[in-house]
Amino acid sequence: MEPEPRARTTALIDRRGLQALIEALADEGYRVVGPTRRDDAIVYDDLADLDDLPAGWTEHQEAGRYRLVARDDQALFGYAVGPHAWKRFLHPPVETLWTAQRDEHGLTFRSPEPAEERFAFLGVRACELQAIAIQDRVFLEGPHVDAGYGARRREAFIVAVNCGEAGGTCFCVSMQTGPRAESGFDLALTELLEADRHDFLVEVGSPAGAALLERLPHRKAGGADHRAADAVVARTASRMGRELETQGLKALLQDNPEHPRWDDVAERCLTCGNCTMVCPTCFCTTVEDHSDLAGTRAERVRLWDSCFTLDFSYLHGGSVRQSPRSRYRQWMTHKLASWIDQFGTSGCVGCGRCITWCPTGIDITEEAAVIRATAPQRRDP
Numbered sequence: 316m317e318p319e320p321r322a323r324t325t326a327l328i329d330r331r332g333l334q335a336l337i338e339a340l341a342d343e344g345y346r347v348v349g350p351t352r353r354d355d356a357i358v359y360d361d362l363a364d365l366d367d368l369p370a371g372w373t374e375h376q377e378a379g380r381y382r383l384v385a386r387d388d389q390a391l392f393g394y395a396v397g398p399h400a401w402k403r404f405l406h407p408p409v410e411t412l413w414t415a416q417r418d419e420h421g422l423t424f425r426s427p428e429p430a431e432e433r434f435a436f437l438g439v440r441a442c443e444l445q446a447i448a449i450q451d452r453v454f455l456e457g458p459h460v461d462a463g464y465g466a467r468r469r470e471a472f473i474v475a476v477n478c479g480e481a482g483g484t485c486f487c488v489s490m491q492t493g494p495r496a497e498s499g500f501d502l503a504l505t506e507l508l509e510a511d512r513h514d515f516l517v518e519v520g521s522p523a524g525a526a527l528l529e530r531l532p533h534r535k536a537g538g539a540d541h542r543a544a545d546a547v548v549a550r551t552a553s554r555m556g557r558e559l560e561t562q563g564l565k566a567l568l569q570d571n572p573e574h575p576r577w578d579d580v581a582e583r584c585l586t587c588g589n590c591t592m593v594c595p596t597c598f599c600t601t602v603e604d605h606s607d608l609a610g611t612r613a614e615r616v617r618l619w620d621s622c623f624t625l626d627f628s629y630l631h632g633g634s635v636r637q638s639p640r641s642r643y644r645q646w647m648t649h650k651l652a653s654w655i656d657q658f659g660t661s662g663c664v665g666c667g668r669c670i671t672w673c674p675t676g677i678d679i680t681e682e683a684a685v686i687r688a689t690a691p692q693r694r695d696p
Contacts, residue, residue: 324519326533327540333391333515334365335531336474336502340435343527345472348404349437350394355383357397359404362437369394376483376556376667379676389513392438392506395482396666400595401443402450404434405467412602414614429466437474439500441493442485442664444475446595448499452658453598472523475500479508479547483556484667486680490559492664494551502528505544516544557667559680560687565652567687572644576686581640583675588621590669590677591646596662599627622646647679 328336340347341363349362352369362368368391375384376395386393416423439447451468454461478487478494487493496503501524505516516536519525591597601620606613620627623642628635636642654662663679670678 324525324528325536325541326517326519326528327536328515328517328531328533330365330391330513332531332533333504336527337362337364337437339527339530340437340472345433345435347435347437349474350392350397352383356381357383357394359397359399359401359436359438365391368392368438373480374482376671377676378484378670378678379673381671388508390479390506390508392476392504393480393508395478395480395485396440396443396668398593398668398672400593400666400668401436401439401447402595402598404436405447405471406450406454406464406598408619410463410617412615412617415612417611427463429463432467433470433472434467435472435474437476439473439475439496440478440666441475441496442487442490442666443595444473444496444499445490445492445664446666447473449596449658449660449662449664450598452660472527473500473502475503475520477503477505477544477548478551479506481551481554481556482667482671484670484678485555485665486557486559486667487665488552488555488558489561489680490661490663490665495548500524505547507540507543507547509543514540516540557665557670557678557680559663559665559683561661564683564687565655567690568648568652568683571686571690572648574686574690576682576689577640577644580643580677580682581638583677584623584639584643585674586623586625586639586642587674588623589672589674590679591621591623592619593668593672594650595664595666595668596650597621601627622649643677647682650679651683 337347347362348359350357350369351360351362351367352372353360357369357372357374370391371386371389372383373386373394375382411427413424413426454464475496477496500520503518503520507514507516517528519528599620599622600617603616603618604613605616622645625634636645650662
């Protein structure tokens with residue numbers, strides 16, 4: 316018996332339809348960005364056709380370890396997440412805030428014109444959708460709106476992909492952010508790869524997504540297709556590489572700033588900032604002012620920064636957080652606790668990048684578990 320139809324419109328496309336999707340987005344003036352294999356990693360970069368996707372590759376991820384591994388099939392999205400996050404396009408690592416030019420009339424200040432580039436993101440995972448939503452709150456919903464982020468975000472077209480492969484450091488199930496994409500996309504794909512088929516179940520998430528789907532070669536999805544897609548997501552959810560107990564976690568961290576585990580992690584932490592650079596939600600920046608030798612032109616540039624750098628907390632007289640202990644504690648407590656006070660959600664989406672790309676293999680889920688197991692006292696959140 317066929318199941319009840321889903322609330323969203325669904326359809327099936329094959330590889331030819333996926334190629335048509337890329338071409339249709341390009342025809343509409345989008346810069347299509349998605350996963351591709353480069354430098355022994357799966358990164359996000361420009362896509363022209365299906366050949367750019369990492370067909371037949373997956374990743375092995377553990378604390379401080381990442382390597383590509385060949386699959387025994389030709390899955391196009393058979394991996395978890397790599398070192399890149401979509402924030403590098405929406406919240407770029409380097410951005411000019413204003414320029415100043417001196418002439419005989421004095422100084423003229425100019426803000427850069429909003430970029431005309433429109434992004435189409437292909438292959439956005441559920442945890443990454445949540446990360447984008449978190450950065451939306453940071454940059455768009457407060458009293459001071461980031462105009463550049465807003466312009467890029469409003470024009471973005473998002474094609475999500477439900478995860479068919481859990482990474483060794485993934486814990487999105489613990490954070491209730493995946494592996495199924497629930498909202499925040501225009502189209503969502505589930506890759507259905509079996510002996511006699513290579514299809515994609517497509518879910519429509521917006522009017523723009525519905526309009527684009529009509530331009531693609533597609534066919535009706537049936538109950539068997541829905542069941543196959545549900546099985547893919549359920550299998551992924553059961554294979555998380557990590558888990559994090561979130562009940563009472565906010566209070567636990569905020570109640571234990573002097574826990575001895577902070578000293579233990581400080582002995583291993585290099586304060587390199589890798590975890591913040593690969594994190595899809597971290598948004599800390601600094602600014603630099605540059606001028607030419609003639610003194611006629613200057614500019615202010617915003618760059619990604621990290622709470623792990625010594626100068627990040629610099630006030631008159633010195634840095635507030637001078638030790639690795641204090642900087643790691645600040646990052647983890649902000650990410651899992653005080654972020655909730657600021658923005659109403661956790662700052663962690665369970666993607667596991669901070670674990671994989673830490674040179675010394677520090678594991679945020681392990682640190683939280685040890686503090687929970689050895690904390691002298693606890694209170695309700």
